[in-house]
Amino acid sequence: IIELKEVHKIYKLGSVSVNALNGINLVINKGEFISIVGPSGSGKTTMLNLIGLLDRPTAGKVFFESRDVSSLSDNELSRLRAEKIGFVFQTFNLIPSLTAKENVELAAAFSNKVKDPERKAEELLELMDLKSRMNHKPNQLSGGEQQRVAIARALMNDPLVLLADEPTGNLDSKTSMELLEIFKKLNSEGLTLVVVTHNLSIANEAGRIIYLKDGRVENEVKKGY
Amino acid sequence: IIELKEVHKIYKLGSVSVNALNGINLVINKGEFISIVGPSGSGKTTMLNLIGLLDRPTAGKVFFESRDVSSLSDNELSRLRAEKIGFVFQTFNLIPSLTAKENVELAAAFSNKVKDPERKAEELLELMDLKSRMNHKPNQLSGGEQQRVAIARALMNDPLVLLADEPTGNLDSKTSMELLEIFKKLNSEGLTLVVVTHNLSIANEAGRIIYLKDGRVENEVKKGY
Ligand SMILES: Nc1ncnc2c1ncn2[C@@H]1O[C@H](COP(=O)(O)OP(=O)(O)OP(=O)(O)O)[C@@H](O)[C@H]1O
Numbered sequence: 218i219i220e221l222k223e224v225h226k227i228y229k230l231g232s233v234s235v236n237a238l239n240g241i242n243l244v245i246n247k248g249e250f251i252s253i254v255g256p257s258g259s260g261k262t263t264m265l266n267l268i269g270l271l272d273r274p275t276a277g278k279v280f281f282e283s284r285d286v287s288s289l290s291d292n293e294l295s296r297l298r299a300e301k302i303g304f305v306f307q308t309f310n311l312i313p314s315l316t317a318k319e320n321v322e323l324a325a326a327f328s329n330k331v332k333d334p335e336r337k338a339e340e341l342l343e344l345m346d347l348k349s350r351m352n353h354k355p356n357q358l359s360g361g362e363q364q365r366v367a368i369a370r371a372l373m374n375d376p377l378v379l380l381a382d383e384p385t386g387n388l389d390s391k392t393s394m395e396l397l398e399i400f401k402k403l404n405s406e407g408l409t410l411v412v413v414t415h416n417l418s419i420a421n422e423a424g425r426i427i428y429l430k431d432g433r434v435e436n437e438v439k440k441g442y
Numbered sequence: 443i444i445e446l447k448e449v450h451k452i453y454k455l456g457s458v459s460v461n462a463l464n465g466i467n468l469v470i471n472k473g474e475f476i477s478i479v480g481p482s483g484s485g486k487t488t489m490l491n492l493i494g495l496l497d498r499p500t501a502g503k504v505f506f507e508s509r510d511v512s513s514l515s516d517n518e519l520s521r522l523r524a525e526k527i528g529f530v531f532q533t534f535n536l537i538p539s540l541t542a543k544e545n546v547e548l549a550a551a552f553s554n555k556v557k558d559p560e561r562k563a564e565e566l567l568e569l570m571d572l573k574s575r576m577n578h579k580p581n582q583l584s585g586g587e588q589q590r591v592a593i594a595r596a597l598m599n600d601p602l603v604l605l606a607d608e609p610t611g612n613l614d615s616k617t618s619m620e621l622l623e624i625f626k627k628l629n630s631e632g633l634t635l636v637v638v639t640h641n642l643s644i645a646n647e648a649g650r651i652i653y654l655k656d657g658r659v660e661n662e663v664k665k666g667y
C-alpha cells in the first residue's frame with residue numbers, strides 16, 4: 218500500500234547538511250501492523266513524515282497505492298492525506314483556540330466521508346476515555362489527554378492507514394495498554410498501522426519491527442505468524 | 443526544602459469545576475530523589491507546577507525553604523524560580539526562534555549566577571549528547587532532542603532542586619538510562635530531584651515513589667536505604 222524506494226532525506230542548515238535518512242527501502246502491505254524503533258535522532262519521525270506524504274524525499278521514490286507521489290500536485294497530496302491517512306504527531310499539533318471536540322471534528326472538514334462529525338467526534342473521545350474533557354482546550358488538558366485527543370482526531374476520517382509517532386510517550390502503562398488494545402482491534406478490522414515507538418511492549422505486538430539507526434534500516438524482525 | 447500542606451487545586455471551566463488536586467500533603471527533603479507516578483490526568487503536572495512555584499494552590503499552603511510562598515510577591519517568586527529551581531516541562535516550551543544553544547543560554551539571563559553562559563550552555567548540551575545540534579532551532583530537532591535541550595536549560599543555573607515532568611517520554615531506553623545516570627550523579631552531588639514519570643525503571647531508582655490517583659496521594663513507597 219505504501220513503498221519507500223532508496224529514499225534519502227537531507228536537511229540543509231546553512232553550510233551544514235544533516236543526512237536524516239540514508240537510503241531507506243520499505244514496503245508496507247495493506248492491513249499490516251508495523252512498528253519503527255530506534256535511538257533518538259535516528260530518523261523515525263522523518264521517515265513517518267515521508268510515509269504520510271507530509272514531506273518529499275531529497276532522493277528516491279515514495280509510492281502510495283502504487284502511484285509515484287512525486288507525480289502528484291500538492292493539492293492531490295493534500296486530498297490523499299485527508300481521505301486516507303490518519304497522522305498522530307509526536308508533538309500533537311492541536312489547535313490551541315479550539316476545544317478537544319472541535320479539534321477532532323475539524324479533521325472531518327477536509328473530506329466528505331463523515332456524515333455526522335459531531336457525533337463521531339464524541340464517540341472517538343469516549344473511546345479515548347475523554348468524555349469528561351470534550352470541552353477543554355489543549356492548555357486545559359494534561360499531556361496524556363492532549364495525546365489522546367490527537368489520536369482521536371487521526372481516526373476521524375476512517376483512514377486506510379494510521380501513522381502514529383510515539384502515541385504513548387505521555388501515557389501511563391495502563392492507558393498505553395488500553396490504547397494498544399484499540400489499535401489491535403482496528404488493525405484486525407483492516408486498518409494498516411505504522412507506529413513509531415520507544416515502548417517495547419507496544420513494538421513487540423507488531424507483526425514486523427523495523428530498527429532504524431543513523432537514518433538506515435539496521436534490522437528487521439518479522440513475527441512467526 | 444519544599445512542603446505542600448493540604449493543597450487543593452480547582453480549575454473552573456465555565457460552570458464546571460475540575461478538582462485536579464484534592465488535599466495533597468508532601469514534604470521534600472534537601473538532597474532527596476523523589477518520583478511521582480500515576481495515571482494520565484491524575485494531577486502530576488499540576489502538583490509539579492505548585493512545587494515549582496509556577497502556580498498557586500486554590501487552598502492549602504506551599505512552603506519553600508520554610509517560607510510560606512503566599513506571602514511572596516510575583517517578582518519574589520520569579521526570582522526564586524530563576525535562582526533555585528530548574529524545571530523541565532512536559533511539552534518542553536522551547537523558544538522557536540532561538541537555537542538550542544540560545545535557548546539554554548537564555549536561562550542564565552534571569553539570574554546572575556553564571557559567569558560564562560555560552561560556555562556552560564555548550565557543556566550542558568554536550569552532556570546531553572547534542573554537540574552537533576547546538577545551532578538547530580527546535581523545529582529542526584527531533585522530539586527527543588528537544589526534550590534534551592529542555593533538560594540542559596533546566597540545569598543552567600545550578601538549581602537547588604530540579605523538577606522534571608516526564609523527561610524521558612520521547613527518549614529510547616538507552617538514552618533514557620544515560621539520562622538517569624546523569625540525574626543520579628547530580629543527586630549524589632546534592633541536587634534535590636523530583637521526577638514525574640511513566641517510566642517505571644526511572645521511578646524505581648528514586649529513594650521515594652509517590653503514587654497519585656484522582657488528585658490524591660494513593661500510596662508512598664520508601665526504599666530500604
Ligand atoms: N487549565 C485547566 N483547566 C481545566 N482542567 C485542567 C486544566 N489543567 C489541567 N486540567 C485537568 O486537571 C487534571 C490533571 O491534570 P495534570 O496535567 O496535572 O495531569 P497529569 O497527571 O500530569 O497527566 P499526564 O500524565 O497525562 O500528563 C486533568 O484531568 C486535566 O484535564
Ligand SMILES: Nc1ncnc2c1ncn2[C@@H]1O[C@H](COP(=O)(O)OP(=O)(O)OP(=O)(O)O)[C@@H](O)[C@H]1O
Pocket residue numbers: 228229230235236237255256257258259260261262263264307575578581582583584585586587612613614
Ligand atoms: N528541519 C531540520 N533541519 C535540520 N535537521 C533536522 C531537521 N529535522 C530533523 N533534523 C535532524 O534529523 C535527525 C532525525 O530527526 P527525526 O525527528 O526523524 O528523529 P527521531 O528518530 O524521530 O528522533 P526522536 O526519537 O528523538 O523523536 C535528528 O538528528 C534531527 O536533529
Ligand SMILES: [Mg+2]
Pocket residue numbers: 261262263307382584585586
Ligand atoms: Mg521523533
Ligand SMILES: [Mg+2]
Pocket residue numbers: 359360361486487488532607
Ligand atoms: Mg502531565
